Amino acid sequence: MPFVEHKPGRVVTGDSSRTVDQSSAAVPPGPPPGKTMVWVPGGIFAMGSHDFYPEERPVHRVSVDGFWMDEHPVTVAEFRRFAKATGYVTVAERPLDPANYPEADPALLVPGSLVFRETWGPVNLNDYQQWWAYVPGATWRHPEGPASTLHGRERHPVVHVAYEDADAYATWAGKALPTEAEWEFAARGGLDGAVFTWGDEFAPKGRMMANTWQGAFPWQNLRTDGYEGTSPVGSFPPNGYGLYDMAGNVWEWTCDYFTPRHPEEVSKPCCVPHNPRGAAPEQSYALGQPGAHIPRKVIKGGSHLCAPTYCLRYRPAARQGETVETSTAHIGFRCIMRVPATA
Numbered sequence: 001m002p003f004v005e006h007k008p009g010r011v012v013t014g015d016s017s018r019t020v021d022q023s024s025a026a027v028p029p030g031p032p033p034g035k036t037m038v039w040v041p042g043g044i045f046a047m048g049s050h051d052f053y054p055e056e057r058p059v060h061r062v063s064v065d066g067f068w069m070d071e072h073p074v075t076v077a078e079f080r081r082f083a084k085a086t087g088y089v090t091v092a093e094r095p096l097d098p099a100n101y102p103e104a105d106p107a108l109l110v111p112g113s114l115v116f117r118e119t120w121g122p123v124n125l126n127d128y129q130q131w132w133a134y135v136p137g138a139t140w141r142h143p144e145g146p147a148s149t150l151h152g153r154e155r156h157p158v159v160h161v162a163y164e165d166a167d168a169y170a171t172w173a174g175k176a177l178p179t180e181a182e183w184e185f186a187a188r189g190g191l192d193g194a195v196f197t198w199g200d201e202f203a204p205k206g207r208m209m210a211n212t213w214q215g216a217f218p219w220q221n222l223r224t225d226g227y228e229g230t231s232p233v234g235s236f237p238p239n240g241y242g243l244y245d246m247a248g249n250v251w252e253w254t255c256d257y258f259t260p261r262h263p264e265e266v267s268k269p270c271c272v273p274h275n276p277r278g279a280a281p282e283q284s285y286a287l288g289q290p291g292a293h294i295p296r297k298v299i300k301g302g303s304h305l306c307a308p309t310y311c312l313r314y315r316p317a318a319r320q321g322e323t324v325e326t327s328t329a330h331i332g333f334r335c336i337m338r339v340p341a342t343a
Contacts, residue, residue, distance in 0.1 A: 027041075028068075029066070029339055034068070034070075034337075036070060036071050036072065037068040037069060037071065037337065038069060038241060038242045039066065039067075039068060040068070040069050040182075040185065040186045040243075040336075041066045041241075042063070042064050042066035043063070043064070043185070044061055044062070045061070045062060045064075045184075045185050045188060045192045046060070046192055046193055047059065047060055047062045047181060047184055047185075047262065047317070048060060048262045049317035049318075051195075052315070052317065052318065053318065054260070055260050055262075055319055055320075055321075056262070056317045056318065056319060057261055057262060058262055058265060059265070060262055060263060060264065060266070060273075061265060061266070061272045061273075062181045062272065062273050062276055063272050063273065063274045063275070064179075064181050064185050064274075064275055065274075065339065067178075067182060067336050067337065067338045067339060068336060068338075069178070069182075069186050069243060069335075069336045069337075070334040070336070071234075071238070071242060071244055072157075072243075072245055072334065073157035073233055073245055073249065073250055073252060073334045074157065074333055074334055074335065075158060075233055076140070076150050076153050076154050076155070076157075076158050077154040077155065079140060079158035079161070079169060080154075082169050082172055082173070085172070086168075088168060088172075090139060090140060090165045090327070091161075091162035091164055091165055091325055091327055092111060092138065092139045092140070092161075092327040093111050095109070095110065100293075100294070100325070103290070108134050111136065111137065112137055112138050113138040113139060113327040113328060114133070114135070114138075114326070114327065114328040114329065115132070115133055115134075115138050115143075115144055115328075115329050116218075116330065117131055118131065118219060118221065119131055119218050119219040121219050122216065122219060123218065123219070125310055132328075138329070139160050140160045140161060140165075143159060143160060143329055144329070153230070155233055155234075156230045156231065156232055156233070157230055157245070157250045158332055159250060159327075159328065159329050159330060159331060159332050160327045160328065160329065160331075161253075161331065161332060161333065162324060163253050163297050163322075163325075164325070166253045166333035167253075167255075169333075169335070170335045175337050176255070176335060176336055176337070177253055177254060177333060177336070178255065179254060179255055179256050179275070179277055180254045180256040180278060180319065181256075181273075181275070182254075182275075182336060183252065183254050184300065184316050184317065186241060186246065187239065187246040187247070187300065187301065187316035188316045189239030189240030189241045189243065189246070190239075190240040190241065191239075191240060194316075196209065196247060196314070196315055196316075197210075197239040197246045197315075197316055198237065198239060202308075207237075208225040208226070208236070209247070210225070210245070210247040210249070210302075210314055211225055211227050211230070211235065211236065211248040211304045212225065212247075212304060213304065213305055213306055213307035213310075214307070215307070216307075217305070217310040217311075218310075227304065228304075229304060229329075230250060231304070233245055247301055247314040248301070248302055248303060248314040249303060249332075250301070250304070250330055250331060250332035251299040251301055251302065251320070251322075251330055251332070252299060252300055252301045252332060252334055253297060253299055253322075253331065253332075254278075254298045254299065254300055255278075255297070256278025256279075256297065256298045257278040257279045257280065257281055257283060257295060257296065257297060257298070258278065258296040258297060258298045258320070258322075259278065259283055260321075278298060281295040284296040284297070284321060286321065291323045294324060295324050296321035296322055296323050296324065297321070297322060297324055298320070298321060299320050299321075299322045300318065300319055301313075301314070302314030302315065302318055303330035303331070
């Protein structure tokens with residue numbers, strides 16, 4: 001772990017000017033329940049941001065208990081073991097129900113998933129169909145379509161997984177998906193209020209800290225970070241808690257339903273929400289948009305397709321709503337294990 005130094009009572013990351021006192025909370029309750037899980041201490045933090053997108057507002061204090069978290073997103077190799085052991089078939093591998101897609105082209109109502117297609121030049125950034133295509137046969141086994149394979153991607157995050165798929169894996173593994181508050185607290189790595197998971201500077205001393213898009217989206221990927229598409233987990237420095245890929249690479253599912261804004265800050269310290277959960281399913285509907293009748297869950301972390309000029313969401317406060325049946329080439333997940341309450 002050359003990028004992170006743990007000392008009693010301090011977390012020192014790539015931005016050593018920002019630290020947080022964790023003298024007692026940093027002590028885990030016992031040995032890790034899995035060899036790739038790390039302890040995330042509980043605490044109070046400022047959730048959200050006033051500086052970027054409307055859905056991140058308002059900033060409000062939240063309290064979470066400590067928990068164990070996968071140090072990186074679930075990989076292709078890990079998901080393959082799950083599928084082999086259970087025979088699980090992902091949403092992208094199943095036939096689509098025409099009743100759920102009354103306006104869709106019947107020819108597209110076949111198993112498949114959304115795949116990114118780099119454009120030949122500048123396009124209207126308000127029209128995502130310019131770079132996203134529904135590809136029949138695209139699944140976690142065939143990320144770009146039927147002709148593609150997983151060769152050389154065993155350590156890459158698994159993609160083309162819908163919420164149901166992520167939840168099924170978590171249940172099989174004896175784990176759970178994090179709430180939005182748990183995920184954001186973990187992503188901050190002890191740097192409360194920082195813009196990024198590592199501090200406030202995007203590339204400190206010129207070092208790329210995450211797999212994101214450099215250049216003009218969606219047609220010019222300069223690959224300054226060394227990657228086009230997903231990257232092997234752990235390719236960039238971890239945050240202060242030892243967690244990798246909490247920014248960029250792939251978006252990650254949480255278990256909370258999405259709402260277009262956060263709740264207001266409470267007026268008294270005694271009333272800070274503790275282990276909050278998201279809204280009811282019906283509150284997550286995107287009325288007036290395609291798939292308005294399908295509930296949306298919060299996804300966090302941004303991806304390799306996030307650029308400074310489009311979707312600057314490789315930040316802990318960033319959030320989006322994604323319909324639960326959606327699978328794409330840039331959404332994955334990781335799991336947590338909560339510590340049972342003691343009597």
